Amino acid sequence: MVHIVISEIECRRGGLRFPSWLVLDEYNRVELDEAYDFSTTTPSGAFSPAFVRKIAILIKQAATQRRLRAVVRK
Secondary structure: OOEEEEOHHHHHHHOOOOOEEEEOOEEEEOOHHHOOOOOOOOOOOOOOHHHHHHHHHHHHHHHHOOOOEEEEOO
């Protein structure tokens, strides 16, 4: 599993509870008619640009190594 631990400061920035982590080698796959509705589209926070770059690099590496996979959520 490709993952990254989210530091305490990034959790605060992103509006998450500490400890948290992101799984970076899988993504959700849902049918449009089964997609979830959100109660709001207002962001609860944002990660720093440096952390987002780190996430992007890891996802790109996983894609290059063909480690990304779709996960069907019901």
